[in-house]
Amino acid sequence: ETGVTQSPTHLIKTRGQQVTLRCSSQSGHNTVSWYQQALGQGPQFIFQYYREEENGRGNFPPRFSGLQFPNYSSELNVNALELDDSALYLCASSFPGNSYNEQFFGPGTRLTVL
Amino acid sequence: AQSVTQLDSQVPVFEEAPVELRCNYSSSVSVYLFWYVQYPNQGLQLLLKYLSGSTLVKGINGFEAEFNKSQTSFHLRKPSVHISDTAEYFCAVSMNSGGYQKVTFGTGTKLQVIP
Numbered sequence: 001e002t003g004v005t006q007s008p009t010h011l012i013k014t015r016g017q018q019v020t021l022r023c024s025s026q027s028g029h030n031t032v033s034w035y036q037q038a039l040g041q042g043p044q045f046i047f048q049y050y051r052e053e054e055n056g057r058g059n060f061p062p063r064f065s066g067l068q069f070p071n072y073s074s075e076l077n078v079n080a081l082e083l084d085d086s087a088l089y090l091c092a093s094s095f096p097g098n099s100y101n102e103q104f105f106g107p108g109t110r111l112t113v114l
Numbered sequence: 115a116q117s118v119t120q121l122d123s124q125v126p127v128f129e130e131a132p133v134e135l136r137c138n139y140s141s142s143v144s145v146y147l148f149w150y151v152q153y154p155n156q157g158l159q160l161l162l163k164y165l166s167g168s169t170l171v172k173g174i175n176g177f178e179a180e181f182n183k184s185q186t187s188f189h190l191r192k193p194s195v196h197i198s199d200t201a202e203y204f205c206a207v208s209m210n211s212g213g214y215q216k217v218t219f220g221t222g223t224k225l226q227v228i229p
Binding site for chain 2: 035041055100104106108
């Protein structure tokens with residue numbers, strides 16, 4: 001059974017640029033969530049995708065957007081990068097019928113914005 | 115709105131001593147509760163979860179937690195810690211929020227085990 005994978009592991013961008021982060025969910029999982037974890041903080045919920053539709057969103061501006069594909073993999077896109085976007089971005093998947101939404105996490109992508 | 119408070123940002127403890135990491139939550143509806151562990155430069159790994167039933171739940175690596183509904187707490191305990199337990203621990207609550215299960219994390223507690 002393959003776990004959640006994310007790419008790239010590290011990324012350096014400059015302010016104003018755009019970035020795309022990728023996530024492959026664990027085999028059999030159909031729900032994907034994205035979190036932003038700033039240094040010294042807990043993960044903050046960005047949004048969740050279920051069956052290719054966004055079905056929940058945290059307090060993040062519209063320049064944070066996402067996609068989920070038919071194979072349940074997912075992308076997080078961030079436009080007009082700001083210095084405060086520097087963080088570890090975590091992807092988590094959960095399995096069908098998981099009414100309590102236990103999250104299975106990937107290793108994360110470390111984004112640095114200069 | 116749901117929220118999770120981890121009262122201690124850092125907890126130093128000597129090896130083989132017991133430890134308790136505190137977590138309180140606020141929610142007006144039923145919740146599910148989790149503890150996750152994060153080792154440096156890694157994602158989060160589930161330690162244990164409370165869904166229903168017995169209020170004392172056991173997890174991996176010898177950890178356990180007790181759900182206390184009246185005090186809205188879910189404290190994590192281990193009777194004897196090892197050096198390898200040095201990591202950051204996150205408490206999380208899952209509740210229905212407008213048709214989906216929203217998971218909210220606390221700010222984390224860094225456990226430092228001293229040899």
